[in-house]
Every structure is written in C-alpha cells, then in structure tokens.
Amino acid sequence: MRSRDTFRRAIAHIAEAESFLIVPHLHPDGDALGSALGLYHALKQIGKTAVTVVSHDSVPEIYRFLPDWEHVQLEHPHHTTYDLAIVVDQSQLSRAGKHERLARAARAILQIDHHMPLEPFADVRLVDTAAAATAELVYRLLRAMHVPLTPEIATCLLTGIVTDTFSFKFPNTTPRTLRIAAALQQAGADLSFINEQVFETRSFSAVKLLGLALSTLQRTSDGAIAWVAIPRRAFEEAHAHEEETEGIVNFVRSQRGEQVAMMLRDSPNGTVRASLRSRGKVTVAQLAQQFDGGGHENAAGCTLETSLAEAEMILVQEARRWMESST
Numbered sequence: 001m002r003s004r005d006t007f008r009r010a011i012a013h014i015a016e017a018e019s020f021l022i023v024p025h026l027h028p029d030g031d032a033l034g035s036a037l038g039l040y041h042a043l044k045q046i047g048k049t050a051v052t053v054v055s056h057d058s059v060p061e062i063y064r065f066l067p068d069w070e071h072v073q074l075e076h077p078h079h080t081t082y083d084l085a086i087v088v089d090q091s092q093l094s095r096a097g098k099h100e101r102l103a104r105a106a107r108a109i110l111q112i113d114h115h116m117p118l119e120p121f122a123d124v125r126l127v128d129t130a131a132a133a134t135a136e137l138v139y140r141l142l143r144a145m146h147v148p149l150t151p152e153i154a155t156c157l158l159t160g161i162v163t164d165t166f167s168f169k170f171p172n173t174t175p176r177t178l179r180i181a182a183a184l185q186q187a188g189a190d191l192s193f194i195n196e197q198v199f200e201t202r203s204f205s206a207v208k209l210l211g212l213a214l215s216t217l218q219r220t221s222d223g224a225i226a227w228v229a230i231p232r233r234a235f236e237e238a239h240a241h242e243e244e245t246e247g248i249v250n251f252v253r254s255q256r257g258e259q260v261a262m263m264l265r266d267s268p269n270g271t272v273r274a275s276l277r278s279r280g281k282v283t284v285a286q287l288a289q290q291f292d293g294g295g296h297e298n299a300a301g302c303t304l305e306t307s308l309a310e311a312e313m314i315l316v317q318e319a320r321r322w323m324e325s326s327t
Ligand SMILES: [Mn+2]
Pocket: 031, 032, 089, 114, 132, 133, 134, 164
C-alpha cells in the first residue's frame, strides 16, 4: 500500500460523498462490526447525515454493547445508489452476501481491510495485511481526517482490535497495535469492559455447544494437527446458533505441540464451514484459498460442499500436505 497517497484518496472520496453505505462481512465479527460502527459514528460526527450500515447477518449477541449496534440494518432500501460504499474487513465482495450488488452499484467503493488481497473490487484499496485489525486502519484514516475520537468511536475500534488479536495474545499484535489501543483507551474506550463483553459473556447454549464440540476433539498421531467437527445435532442439543461457535477454535489451538487447529461445523445449508488456525511458520491462508476461502497467515476460513466426515478427511490430508511443504 502506497500509504500516504491511498489515505489521501480515501479522504477525498469521503469528503465528496453525501450518501454512504457501510458493509461488514457475512457472519460479522467484532472487527467487521467495530470498524463499520466506528466509521458510522465518525461520519455522523463530521456532519454526514446519510449513513447506512447493512449486514447480511444480524449482530451477534456478544457485540450488542457496541454503541448504536441497532443501526445495523439487515435489509437495504431498494432503488438507492450510494455515493460511496465502504466495504470493511473483507477481501472478496461476495463476503458482503446479499448486499454485494448494492455495494457494487455505488458510485465509488472504498475497501478497508487487512486480509490477503483476493479480488480488486474497489476504487480505493486501503489494505494492509500487517495491520492486526481493520479497526487499526480505520483509526489511522480517522486520525488523518482529524476526526475527534469520541468514546463511542473508541469503543467500536478497540473492540475490533481486541477481537482480532484475541486480546493482544496473537502474534499479529504489533507495537503500533498497542499504541493505537492506548490512544483508544485514552479516548474513552473501556478495555476491561470490552474484554468482558467479548470473551466472558457467553450464553448457556454457547458453553454447552463448546462442551459438545470439544468432546469431538481429535488429533493426528504426531499431534501436529488437531480438530473438532461439530455435527448439526450438537447445535440442536445445545439449542445453539451458528454464531455461537465463535472462539471454539481457540480452545483447540491452545493445546501444547499442535501446529494447525481446525474447527469444522455443519451449516444449515448443507455445507461445512471450517475455521483454521496455525502457529509460527505454518500458514493457513493459502490452505483456505484452495477451497475458495481466505484470511490471514495464521487464521483463515473456508467452506466445503461435502459431508462433515468427508470435509474432515480432506482438510486433515491437505493440512498435512501443506505443513510438509511449508517446513
Ligand atoms: Mn479483521
């Protein structure tokens, strides 16, 4: 990213536009929602009145503390062309789900993202894979725009960073991440409150599902790959939603000695969704890309159109092949 120039162009587009569409990705996480809502508050702050946030999926319960989360709309108004679509935390516009077409129809598209680039869909690409979270880039953009950081903006952006760094535990956390987090705390974001909301307010059904998921834990004989596979009936038994699988893969990853951790789950639409995590030199983004997924070096995801058992077999095999070739 030719940084200064890209920020300048992003700022020019924002200055010119009157109507804004902000689009987080499918199954939005804390970074997608925090970035989207941080921008929403900031644009309001500088006097832009027509700002719409649309999401394919509803806001997961654990993020319903974000200021103005109720303004995230699931349906979009038809026959509207927005001046600027701001697409956050996604490297492919298909990740916008049912709002993809509306975003494409905007007069200009600004992408703010930190995933490995896949599809060049935007007019301005504010993309930096070294950023721990998209919220970091939103922070840098707002600073460059001289937007005063309100506690609302700070809360949204710090939530994005806390989510994507697993509370500063993942190796994506850089000195810059910590400096930005400090500035956000200074601006009024409550770090311990955010941590509690994101990591310690699981529903009963989510904890129950975690138990059922972990009871399926397996690993390869050398212990290098570990995974859980969550069948449909586990969701039924726990009365849990899909979104309540968030974070389960981190328990799989927490074991000693393993290099690749995977969480596979049966989706209601007959596909299998996989979350992949790795340590150190082994990367999982390219592994996910083999199945049209994507992500970061150490955290990625993909969808397979097979049965759960078959997906397990394929992914374990491919992960092993990938590990052998990358070490
Ligand atoms: Mn992110």
